[in-house]
Amino acid sequence: MILITGATGHIGSAVIEQxxxxxxxxxxxxxxxxxxxxxxxxxxGVQIRVGDYNDPATLNQAMQGVAKVLLVSGGGNDDGLQQHYNVVDAAKKAGVGCLAYTSRALKDPTSLTNQLMARHFETEDYIRASGLPYIMFRNILYMDTLPQFVGPQVFERGIQLPAGLGRVAFALRQEMGEAIANVLADSRCDNRIFTFTGAGTYSFADVAAALSELSGRPVTYTPIEQLAFEARLHAQGLPEAVIQRISGFLTDIKNGQEETVSPDLADALGRAPASLREGLKTIFKL
Known part of the structure; x- marks a missing residue:
């Protein structure tokens, strides 16, 4: 039995589909x-087990009879790290034979601006310390998040972000889910780490150029200063914590944290992952 947490979420449902x-x-x-x-x-025909990351008793019950668990990382909740620990503890208590985790492909975890990302590596450490056999899936930034970064009026206003010329090896969430499922279907669980990224790196200038080509409308990218960007988000009424998180993501991109390229995703898919142009055509329905 393979248990997928966050089963109705984007990545969980993609894994189950495959x-x-x-x-x-x-x-x-x-x-x-x-x-x-x-x-x-x-x-x-999927067996549904009800459980909450904050409720160890429900997690303990959900783990019964399970051989392999995929812990899909939680969101940005303040207690998110403890939630991960609760899942690991429940898996260990139930005698699960393999624990997989969706982590992040970041170049240098010790110099991150977005400290929310640090919890991924703290979770990795906790899994290792548990003694459970594990698989780590270190995923690059999902290409599917680009609409959130460029905004709903990208074709009218272009892209203005404090990401400099930073590059990202974007990959589609659906393809990552497919690759994760392919690995989980394998009987091995030998403390492997997979780094899932696209085959190349792209800047926001590349994103703008691809959107221009696909839409037939001119889209430009203008790098702006971080303070000006944060002031704009303040004017939109976003909470300070959310502003700092978004700004941190973009600063890390500027600093090269998301530019790692690995063949692991292509290997697990058995084909080249979607290019930026191919992905944007699907995401923006162009």
């Missing part, structure tokens, strides 16, 4: 907080 192509549905389980949101998975 697993069902290679694995009997009766051997796939999904951890959800709200069973009512998992009717589609149930209809496909």
């Amino acid at each position: 697993l069902l192509k290679t694995t009997d549905a009766g051997q796939v389980a999904g951890l959800v907080r709200d069973e009512a949101k998992a009717t589609t998975l149930q209809a496909q």
Whole structure:
């Protein structure tokens, strides 16, 4: 039995979708907080287990009879790291044979501006200390997040971000989910680390050029200063914590944190991952 946490989320559902192509549905389980949101998975034969990262008792129950668990990292909650620890503890208590985790592909965790990302590596350390056999999936920034960075009026106003000429090896979330599922379907669990990235790196200038080509409308990228960017977000009424998180993401991009390129994603997919142009065409429906 393979248990996927966050089963109704973007990456969890992508993993399950691919697993069902290679694995009997009766051997796939999904951890959800709200069973009512998992009717589609149930209809496909996926076993639904109700549990909450904040409730160890429900996690302990959900882990029963499970051989392999994929811990899909939680969001930006203040207690997010403890939530990860709770899942690891429950897996160890239940005698799970393999714990996989969706971490992050960042060049130097010791010099991150966005400290929220540090919890990924703290979780990795906790998994190693647990003694459980593990698989780490270090994922690059999802290409699917680009609309959030460039804004809804990108074709009218262009892109203005404090990311300098920083480059990112963007990859599609769906392809990462597919690759994760392919690895999970393998019986091995030998403390491997996979770095899932696109085949090349792209700056926001490249994003602007690709959007221009695909849409037939001129899109420009203008690097701006961090303080000016944060002032704009303040004017939009965003909370300070959210502003600092977004700004931190972009500063890390500027500093080269997201520019790692690895062949692991292509190897796990059995094909080259989508290019920036291919991905943007799908994401923006161009």
